[in-house]
Amino acid sequence: MTWSWRYEDAEGKPVEGPNETFTNQADAESWLGQVWRELVSAGATDVVLVEGDREEYRMSLQGAQ
Numbered sequence: 001m002t003w004s005w006r007y008e009d010a011e012g013k014p015v016e017g018p019n020e021t022f023t024n025q026a027d028a029e030s031w032l033g034q035v036w037r038e039l040v041s042a043g044a045t046d047v048v049l050v051e052g053d054r055e056e057y058r059m060s061l062q063g064a065q
Contacts, residue, residue, distance in 0.1 A: 001052040003028040007044040015044040025049070025056070036061055 003025055007017040017039055022028040028049060039047065040061050049056040 003049065003051050003056075005032060006048040006050055007039055007042075008046045008048065009043055010045045012046075015039075015042060017042060017044060025051070 003022040004020065005017070005028065007015040009015050018035065020028075020031060022031065032047065036047075045062050046058060046060050048058045
């Protein structure tokens with residue numbers, strides 16, 4: 001299974017962002033730690049970690065600023 005991120009604004013609407021996929025959760029989380037500022041600049045306020053079709057968890061980027 002692959003891991004990826006979904007990006008959303010404050011209203012839960014999709015925000016365009018990198019279409020990266022990862023082979024494990026740790027790599028996905030590490031990558032997010034490197035690019036979260038760019039995502040905030042693009043309008044993302046929340047991210048959702050997805051494994052295949054399953055939503056693993058949702059996280060706000062608002063407190064990270």
